Amino acid sequence: MQIPAPDRLLAVLPSHLHADARSRYAEHGATLYRRLAQLYGGSAGFDAWYEDLLALAGQLLGARPASLLAIDAQRAAQPDWFASEHMLGYSAYVAQFGSSFKGVAERIGHLQEAGVSYLHLLPFLRPRAGENDGGFALASFDDVDPALGTNEDLDALCTALREAGISLCADLVLNHVADDHPWAVGAVQGDARLREFFHVFPDRSMPDRYEPTLGQVFPQAAPGNFTYVEALDGWVWTTFYPFQWDLNYANRAVFAEVAAALLRLANRGVEAFRLDSTAFLWKREGSSCMNLPEAHAILQALRALVSIVAPGVLLKAEAIVPTRDLPAYLGSADTAECHLAYHSTLMAAGWAALAEQDTSLLREVIANTPPLPPAASWVTYIRCHDDIGWKILAEEARSQERLNGIADFFHGRHGSFARGVAFQSGRATNGTAASLAGFETASTPEQAADCLRRLVLLHGLAFSFGGLPLLYMGDELGTLNEHGYLADPGRAHDTRWVQRAALDPARLAQRHDASGAAGAVFGALRTLAARRQSQPDLAAGQPRTLLHAVDPAVLALARGERFLNLSNFSARSIELDLAAIGAGQWAVDGGRVVLGPWAMLWLER
Ligand code: OTU
Numbered sequence: 148m149q150i151p152a153p154d155r156l157l158a159v160l161p162s163h164l165h166a167d168a169r170s171r172y173a174e175h176g177a178t179l180y181r182r183l184a185q186l187y188g189g190s191a192g193f194d195a196w197y198e199d200l201l202a203l204a205g206q207l208l209g210a211r212p213a214s215l216l217a218i219d220a221q222r223a224a225q226p227d228w229f230a231s232e233h234m235l236g237y238s239a240y241v242a243q244f245g246s247s248f249k250g251v252a253e254r255i256g257h258l259q260e261a262g263v264s265y266l267h268l269l270p271f272l273r274p275r276a277g278e279n280d281g282g283f284a285l286a287s288f289d290d291v292d293p294a295l296g297t298n299e300d301l302d303a304l305c306t307a308l309r310e311a312g313i314s315l316c317a318d319l320v321l322n323h324v325a326d327d328h329p330w331a332v333g334a335v336q337g338d339a340r341l342r343e344f345f346h347v348f349p350d351r352s353m354p355d356r357y358e359p360t361l362g363q364v365f366p367q368a369a370p371g372n373f374t375y376v377e378a379l380d381g382w383v384w385t386t387f388y389p390f391q392w393d394l395n396y397a398n399r400a401v402f403a404e405v406a407a408a409l410l411r412l413a414n415r416g417v418e419a420f421r422l423d424s425t426a427f428l429w430k431r432e433g434s435s436c437m438n439l440p441e442a443h444a445i446l447q448a449l450r451a452l453v454s455i456v457a458p459g460v461l462l463k464a465e466a467i468v469p470t471r472d473l474p475a476y477l478g479s480a481d482t483a484e485c486h487l488a489y490h491s492t493l494m495a496a497g498w499a500a501l502a503e504q505d506t507s508l509l510r511e512v513i514a515n516t517p518p519l520p521p522a523a524s525w526v527t528y529i530r531c532h533d534d535i536g537w538k539i540l541a542e543e544a545r546s547q548e549r550l551n552g553i554a555d556f557f558h559g560r561h562g563s564f565a566r567g568v569a570f571q572s573g574r575a576t577n578g579t580a581a582s583l584a585g586f587e588t589a590s591t592p593e594q595a596a597d598c599l600r601r602l603v604l605l606h607g608l609a610f611s612f613g614g615l616p617l618l619y620m621g622d623e624l625g626t627l628n629e630h631g632y633l634a635d636p637g638r639a640h641d642t643r644w645v646q647r648a649a650l651d652p653a654r655l656a657q658r659h660d661a662s663g664a665a666g667a668v669f670g671a672l673r674t675l676a677a678r679r680q681s682q683p684d685l686a687a688g689q690p691r692t693l694l695h696a697v698d699p700a701v702l703a704l705a706r707g708e709r710f711l712n713l714s715n716f717s718a719r720s721i722e723l724d725l726a727a728i729g730a731g732q733w734a735v736d737g738g739r740v741v742l743g744p745w746a747m748l749w750l751e752r
Pocket of ligand 1: 280281283284320364387423424425426465466467532533534536
């Protein structure tokens, strides 16, 4: 296959950028062209369209500010910078964390104290008027939500974060736009070109053929995957809520528009993008329309384009899918895809181990996780703004009954310590980390100490597994479930809001008081972060070894040559003979350790 020359890319660039652009195109141009040809090569005018895309890429590279070009150069020299043991992430809503962009800037001190170097701010672009799925229904890719500030405030926040050594990650909602986004509005007004940005069917015949093999993300609040829109006189594909219209990536114009939107945000100083709902980008009859090869081709083309225009920028895949489908989102040694991917089954399996007091599911997930390709990393986390959907563990659990038992446990049944809130007819669970770990039900200091140990255990796994650990807003302060959302008719049906309350200033003020829950959790996580930073074998790329811990409640996870995490997921005290579990080289007195209930021990040598 003949790869087109980069003439149109270079034509619009000032000459001092030519050498870089040439060498990046030499490295990534072939992937860009091949993937796009795979997706769109059959359509008329493809080559001319590709040339126009190169010209657009040139314009965006030419518009990149000098400060960001410097970051591109720095990161090109150290492409695995984000896989370091020094990285720690934090995820928050702008409104709930600091009320506005300016307020978030005022919280930089808190992030630095916690050791954070990567801040994921949940969607902050202008959302749909009315209900908007926590900002995941976008009316604009270019203007921020006026309730949070101005575009200039965002620029100032990017700069302030960069000066503090914190990379800003923004959501890029790839799969859909809101029904009041200009593309949707244009389609409704009869613009035939914009109608092609969506999957619109004149009657139920195609939807009825797709539906039997599709899943349902919100079966209660938004059943089905198609919505009848009268103004279009047709059925629109809406995987999520009816007001979120899936984009039609079979249309090459959609790819070009979304890629350009990403690069414009990158030129404002956004350093990483959480690519929302990556699994759903391509549709094929008879399939689940998830994880299809074309969805990967889209992401690989996007990565190649970013590598040419803004190589310092990171792409992070959000794909809530079974373990076997996760590694593809990081690509391979041959073709890079995203730099980062959420390890969602590891997250769910950690909680499952707590419920079952048994690590078998967790060990299977770990064993099913292959080594990382070069310069790639997992995102390891224990909670986020979404629910924990237990069905992603179906392959490892092998039975629905087992998953129901885990869900029941977190919904407080059978004398459980957890206070989660059911979601999606009980197939998923919401709640803050502290409420799931038992802080709401703890009535004695001993029980509170057990809760703290459970939180440390789960965070300790995220901090040592081999990835970029991501804290969820408020979890660093032991924040509990907050039920105020039930009074809001736009939110009451969606229990995910139970873990999305505003950061409590009182808890924040108590963060240094170790006698209270907020201070105890904050202190424990800071200690953990400091230990992680001092251990180079905890960098994401270091090899991982599961030892046979004999007792099913124990996880024994070694990293590199120097680190071993021993974690007891049960209420029992467990004595371990290190030689017997193949860990004799970690010299401890008498070769034996006792792990108390829910205790975690990090051995280093
Ligand atoms: C993502 O989530 C977001 O994280 C959610 O907050 C949004 O509602 C959703 O997309 C639509 O934009 O499967 O891979 O609660 O785990 O919706 C995409 C279910 C997703 C989420 C699911 C999710």
